[in-house]
Amino acid sequence: MAKTKTVIGSAAVNRKKPLWVRAKRDVTRNWDLYLIILPILVFYAIFHYAPMYGAIIAFENYKPARGILGSEWVGLENFRTFFGTYYFWTLLRNTLRISFTSLLVHFPTEILLAILINELRSKRFARVVQTVTYMPHFISLVVVCGMVLQFTKSNGIITKLFGMNTPMLNNPNLFLPIYVVSDVWQQVGWGSIIYLAALTSIDQELYEAAEIDGAGRFKQTIYITLPGILPTVTVLFIMRIGKVMSLGSDKVLLLYNEAIYDKADVFATYVYRRGIENTDWSYSSAVGLFNSVINLALVVTANTISRRVNQLSIW
Amino acid sequence: MKRRILALCIALILAVSFAAGCTGNSNSKPNSGTTSNSSQSAEFSYPIPGNHTLTYFGKLHKNVAQQTSSYADLPITKLWFEKTGVTLEFNTPAEGMEKEQLNILLAGGNYTDIMVYSWLSYSGGLNKLLKDGVIQDITSHMGEWMPNLSKYYADHPDVDRQVKDDSSRYLCIPFLKQGRALLSTQGPNYRQDLLKETGLEPPQTLDEWEAVFVKIKELHPDIAPLTGTYNDICRFCQPAYGVSDTSWFVDNTKTVRFASLEDGFKQFITRMADWYSRGLIDSNFATYDVTTVNNVMSSGMGFATYGSSMDKYNAANVDNGDYLVVAERTPGLKPEERVTYVAQYEFGSNPFAVISTKCTEVEVAMRMYDWAFSPEGYRTLNWGIEGESFTIHDDGLEYYTDLILHNPDGLSTAQALAWYVMAGIKGPAMLAQDERYMIQYYSQPIQVEALQRWGDKDYEFRGFPPVSLTDDETSEFVALMADIDTYVESMCVKFILGQEPLSNWDNYVQTLKNMNIQRAIDIQQAAVNRYYAR
Numbered sequence: 001m002a003k004t005k006t007v008i009g010s011a012a013v014n015r016k017k018p019l020w021v022r023a024k025r026d027v028t029r030n031w032d033l034y035l036i037i038l039p040i041l042v043f044y045a046i047f048h049y050a051p052m053y054g055a056i057i058a059f060e061n062y063k064p065a066r067g068i069l070g071s072e073w074v075g076l077e078n079f080r081t082f083f084g085t086y087y088f089w090t091l092l093r094n095t096l097r098i099s100f101t102s103l104l105v106h107f108p109t110e111i112l113l114a115i116l117i118n119e120l121r122s123k124r125f126a127r128v129v130q131t132v133t134y135m136p137h138f139i140s141l142v143v144v145c146g147m148v149l150q151f152t153k154s155n156g157i158i159t160k161l162f163g164m165n166t167p168m169l170n171n172p173n174l175f176l177p178i179y180v181v182s183d184v185w186q187q188v189g190w191g192s193i194i195y196l197a198a199l200t201s202i203d204q205e206l207y208e209a210a211e212i213d214g215a216g217r218f219k220q221t222i223y224i225t226l227p228g229i230l231p232t233v234t235v236l237f238i239m240r241i242g243k244v245m246s247l248g249s250d251k252v253l254l255l256y257n258e259a260i261y262d263k264a265d266v267f268a269t270y271v272y273r274r275g276i277e278n279t280d281w282s283y284s285s286a287v288g289l290f291n292s293v294i295n296l297a298l299v300v301t302a303n304t305i306s307r308r309v310n311q312l313s314i315w
Numbered sequence: 316m317k318r319r320i321l322a323l324c325i326a327l328i329l330a331v332s333f334a335a336g337c338t339g340n341s342n343s344k345p346n347s348g349t350t351s352n353s354s355q356s357a358e359f360s361y362p363i364p365g366n367h368t369l370t371y372f373g374k375l376h377k378n379v380a381q382q383t384s385s386y387a388d389l390p391i392t393k394l395w396f397e398k399t400g401v402t403l404e405f406n407t408p409a410e411g412m413e414k415e416q417l418n419i420l421l422a423g424g425n426y427t428d429i430m431v432y433s434w435l436s437y438s439g440g441l442n443k444l445l446k447d448g449v450i451q452d453i454t455s456h457m458g459e460w461m462p463n464l465s466k467y468y469a470d471h472p473d474v475d476r477q478v479k480d481d482s483s484r485y486l487c488i489p490f491l492k493q494g495r496a497l498l499s500t501q502g503p504n505y506r507q508d509l510l511k512e513t514g515l516e517p518p519q520t521l522d523e524w525e526a527v528f529v530k531i532k533e534l535h536p537d538i539a540p541l542t543g544t545y546n547d548i549c550r551f552c553q554p555a556y557g558v559s560d561t562s563w564f565v566d567n568t569k570t571v572r573f574a575s576l577e578d579g580f581k582q583f584i585t586r587m588a589d590w591y592s593r594g595l596i597d598s599n600f601a602t603y604d605v606t607t608v609n610n611v612m613s614s615g616m617g618f619a620t621y622g623s624s625m626d627k628y629n630a631a632n633v634d635n636g637d638y639l640v641v642a643e644r645t646p647g648l649k650p651e652e653r654v655t656y657v658a659q660y661e662f663g664s665n666p667f668a669v670i671s672t673k674c675t676e677v678e679v680a681m682r683m684y685d686w687a688f689s690p691e692g693y694r695t696l697n698w699g700i701e702g703e704s705f706t707i708h709d710d711g712l713e714y715y716t717d718l719i720l721h722n723p724d725g726l727s728t729a730q731a732l733a734w735y736v737m738a739g740i741k742g743p744a745m746l747a748q749d750e751r752y753m754i755q756y757y758s759q760p761i762q763v764e765a766l767q768r769w770g771d772k773d774y775e776f777r778g779f780p781p782v783s784l785t786d787d788e789t790s791e792f793v794a795l796m797a798d799i800d801t802y803v804e805s806m807c808v809k810f811i812l813g814q815e816p817l818s819n820w821d822n823y824v825q826t827l828k829n830m831n832i833q834r835a836i837d838i839q840q841a842a843v844n845r846y847y848a849r
Contacts, residue, residue, distance in 0.1 A: 063447040086798045154598040167599045170812055258808040259601040278438045278797055
């Protein structure tokens, strides 16, 4: 295991014939599989690749009436303005802080929950726990944030629980914990499903062998369960890293207020305010593009590190 | 004989070009057939001949949305269509969604012929829209196709100044308020039943309000004495310090001031911070929006707030003992003092219409909207259908019937009005509202009282005028103010909450200067100078 390089998703390579001949043969042989993947390719082409054309407006002073080709070209002007803005460093700091904290808390809890559910003897009870924990995922975010606001206002139940008498969301330092904890509460069950699936694929004989060797529950988890789901964990982790900068605006928008902009305002909310509220399309696109570039860089870095250290990577 | 043939030929040419103008295909752009149009206008009469359909974008007023899904279902809209001979195809997002929907519409480039929105709040305003190629300049056709509105402008030069832009162009069709009762539709309001418990008189000054708040706090620790959003609190208390109730105002020497830099504003913030620390302001105010404020007031958890929703609060508490919210004047520092720089203008606070570049039948659109400013249109859109929604009394004035005021089907006055009168739902036609509409609509004594009390302010020095910025000024101003507004709001909320000590005020002012607030002031000053030069 340690020395073989595992590349997930790559097919065996046949170097004898030219690519198109091999591709053609592969398509005729596996036409049904290609048919299945076709809608997804079309989806990506239409909704993810075609709109990239629109990213051009980040370099323009875009006016809808004049269209993408007719608008004035301003080069890097929008980027320059953005890097010079009063809030640039605040936004960067907040985005990274909220994103990474969220990642560091969220990611292990999902795995932990999956392992705990997996360890349960009673399958019926395990199923109940699983259902109960993933239910909040289906509550609309607006409702969840409404609940959070109610619970944390000056006489809200959670505020009282902590013995406070001012709204928790007036305190800039409490935004991050509230954001992360409510996020974990809502998403942890849903996120653990994929790990539960991975756990079922671990060979049961390994556990029996370990038991004979005298390994307890804890040791079995450390030496069998975790290595068993490591490929899944790695892939998901790399993909999560790629979303760090594009931290969702919805939830922050619904929770923040003027008193805590310092700690809560992130790129996505800034883009929302400038783009949708001030109709500054080009500027918002520039910020969005900047985010995407950072995201891409982070994914590539994470993937490379993972390949070097773990011999596990997406590509 | 020759003459008759000539006359016949001219008549024929006229008829042909007339028909061409009415079929409404792409060549009926403003310029085509100007001659025929001008010769027509002498004898033009409604309805406009032919079958015309225009497209319309604008929010669906909530009083309509509660009852039906389209403006087209209203008798008054049908009457308007019938009188003018033009039909509208509606694209009407729900109230509150219009900004997002508009931006999507603009980004997509599929403008409707008529677009109704609060364009003054649209960043860049009408000038930007014109420059971006979204709307049409209708100045050259005003006299010809909008004779009634032109006459209105001639009769009301102050309104004319508000509507036209700095180059004396007309870029929009306005919705106007006619009469002072319409210029003061919101203000402070409070629980009269709780005030009685304190035994104090209705407060007139900030000091008196403070005394009442303290007493309320003693008697009902659970009730927030002053509640509302940050903006509500500003509008309640800020004018007392002579610095308007928003960011900008023009002082009596026609100099532009940024309120949040003024000493008066600092005094206001200091006072609010003091009130907050003593529990006189709702501790949750920073997290509130309009809906939550309404809930707080309706559920009896607040004593006083700012706004126009007192009817809503009272309606929610009909069965709740003495609960009664009434209005009070905007307080000054001294009794009898009238607050300045807050009164509204006739034009600008309501959504108004523009004609987009996608509109091919500009004449039809303009004539349709001009009808509202004719004597017949004015009466119809303000009062509805004679004999049905209004009757004319011996004094020669219009009065709503019981169909509106005491609806037999149990509709509220606002709901009944929505079917017959456009003065209340402020669309889809643009018109000049008759203030008597409001006075009759506010049938209860406390409502009429509210209009008087809220109207008790200075009209000589009003709020910031509806200026227009040039395209370059706009982009610079928007870029500057985007960060400044965020900074001011977050700092002021923090000052009030006590998270930022007031000793940091000088830093705050310095930061604003570093953010180049002076440039923004200069831009506004230039715009104001142009405005007064109109």
